[in-house]
Amino acid sequence: MGRFSTSIAAVALVTGAASQQFDILRHVGGNGQWFPGPEVTGISSETPEGCTVELAGFFSRHGSRYPDRGAYNGWVDLQTRLQASGNLTTSDPSLAFLSTWSPVLSDPAQQIAQISPTGYKELHAMGATWRLRYAHLYDYNTPFTMWANWYASSPRVRDSARLFAQGFIGPNATTLGTIYALNASDPASWMNSLGTSDLCPAYRDSEGAPYTTVWNEKYRPPIRERLNALVTGFSFTDDDVSSIPYLCGFETQIAGRRSPFCDILTEEEVLAYEYAQDLRYWYGAGLGYDIGKSTMLPVLAGFVQRLVDGPNATYTTSSNTTFVPPKVIANFANDGQINQLIAATGIFDNEPSLSANFSDPDRKFRASRIVTMRGTVAFERLSCPSAAATPPQNQTYTASNSTSPNTYIRLLLNDVVYPVANCADGPGSSCSLAKYQSIVQGKMDAVGDFKKMCNATNPAFETRPVATFFRDDTVEQGIPIKP
Template sequence: MLLQSFLIALSAPVLSAYRFNPLEHSAGIAPYFTPHDPPLQSSPPQGCNVTRAAYLVRHAAIYANDFDYETYLEPLVKKLQNTSQNWSSTKSLRFLSNWTAPISDEHIEKLTRVGLQEAQSLGATLHKKYAHLKTPEKVWSSTAERTVKSAQSFIAGFTKNHTNLVNLTQVEEDKKAGADSLTPYKGCSAFSSSYGSDQSSAFGKVYTKPIIARLNAEARSFNFTQDDITAMFELCGYETVIRGSSPFCSLNLFSPDEWLGFEYANDLMYFHNTGYGRPLSASLGMPWINASVAALDNDTSSQELFVSFTHRELPPTVITALGLYNNSAYTGANNVNDTMPEDRINYNRAWKSSEILPFLTNIAVEKMSCESYGFDEGDYYRILNNAGPQPLVGCRDGPGGSCSKEQFHEFVKGRDELFGDYNKACGGSDLSGSLSIYKV
């Protein structure tokens, strides 16, 4: 009887505590968060200490990228400015009576104040997390303003504004550099930023159809289109990282089911553009993996923490090269494309862009020294995605799903044999096929 009463009392708050957060389903526009999927602890496993770590970080939050602004946001804003629709007579759209756009041409690709603060916060967090490691002599970034300023803010947070302690090394975003850059896709002739748009648009027609019908019934003078709906979803994330909140995030405007549609449309785009939908993706991610592992294993290097800032294209390729977030990882079949249909949502998919590449997304390779019960004493490695441990498929024989040194090196070697030929994957060009920026 007591047990039954306890279970009844416990169930109510647990069931009522969950609240759907649109910002955790906003794909590449999501503010930084840790998904905790799987829910492994981010601190090192019992008996383990991190001895070295390498981080790849996407730049912090921006006002908008040029494609989103020119394709979706600006057209919607102009349409809103020229409409005769009386928004005060509507329900879910009443806020448009007084709403003003948070973005203009001058803001495109620039970091927001929230972005600068979050980059600084990441620096402070990693300083605390790795207080026992040496302050890095260098931090790297590609040369775009948003990546450089993200790195500068990170350094300020890491050093408590003693920025002279760390040198920022800028790596040119040069096509001729090939894989020897933090933007290897720029030198790859086989890569195209438009891949995935057809698949995303196809599903976009599916999930926006009922939304368009609903909103057009509510605001009969406006004539909502698929692009308008996309812009409204995007404004939730962009306006939030500019102003701190957005009426476009209201669940009275878009339901959780509709948000999952927006997220899936973006998942399709990134899946085919920088994920498993193209074999090329893993070949773009392998140079950073190889360079990072070599840096962690180089005991002659005085640097123990390696942090590099890049754009949104690179982290998903690293995820793909490592075999993480793979929908078909346990099936034994090579039909991963079938797991991402274009006419319906695969709700049980592993590939979720909101978890893989929010603003300031970061992938880490940690090298640990372990003396843990039930495991051999020695070095182990683990992968973190936004502070959440991601055990490697077929390489998790250590504490907390980590991977022993011998197995990890075999795992990386096997992935390199599959995807390590950058020039072949990129169409036979004769550019550098490896990343050398961490070499001493």
């Protein structure tokens, strides 16, 4: 079995149809539980022969959760309309359950927006998997530092970090672990948090509009008409069409059994919904939105500098103390920030813009494969002494002396290796770490003045910020919490 097989065994999809050729739960965008992505790039996830992972890190979305208040209110509205119909009948067995359906939450007042038991399972398993995968990067029973977005609306991001720590560190996690929850709305967090867009007034997540609007008007009405032809006593709306796969994903992981909503749509209809999710993330918070694809660049630059500094780096903090950072660099945030970060990495830089009128079945960007619950973008610093790579000529590098021509970086999305555009000539399609730092700096240069980009007026904000929290455990915006 391969190096990543433990993650597949530990966090299997909760579905009776997982063995079938088409599984809707792998096509519901950001609304599905975690699964290891399909190896669409054809690149082995094993460490390239002759190489050693010297540092590893990740940015992960929180684990599977209960719905937010707005989504739950929509479920209640659907139940109310179904009950008000009084006499819903259908000849289609897949719709018969609707006459008695009710939302699966047992205690909404306590559960709304919180991590669900499937989330507990995902995150504990993730911690144990990372501990086994990178055992050489953590000394048993020693202190371990992590970071999370504070996210005032819900503790789910902080709780995800806590659950991961319990799986990674083990029984002594509360004693040994410290999570610095970064308050992204604190002015001290200017481009130095895991929610940088919070202090960027110009940032607006449009949820993909107008592209999603065009696509929704194209794909939803035919589905609505098909479903309404199968029932009497009730009329589906276009919004109901979007709710069906959403409910499939959420109900399955909340209840721990396949939701009947998963059996309503055809494969073609599910793929149309999946594309709506792609448009939502591409244009709402990613590569199709100039500000969205840039807001996490300072964080990426700071993270890459940490990789460049190497596994033996120590730092003097802003409080004049010494910080020895971990060799496994764990960060938790929300789907928007994970999507922003992925847009900044360069993985999809050569991909064509997504069309509002048709979906390309061969597109590389699919939200279902990258921003699922617990969706994770991971980085490895590789040392490959046997590699005879030579940096390209006429390239300016800003890396420190801790790198060499045989030091590389590799990126993985949900455990699948994705090469960086125009930089995949290293072992296992990795990229020279020095060259990658130069690529990131080039993206920073293209933005130039981050204050201007964000229309930020605080005079204390720097125009060219770089995140420092990876090398400073005393930053003002960091709130220490225990696993």
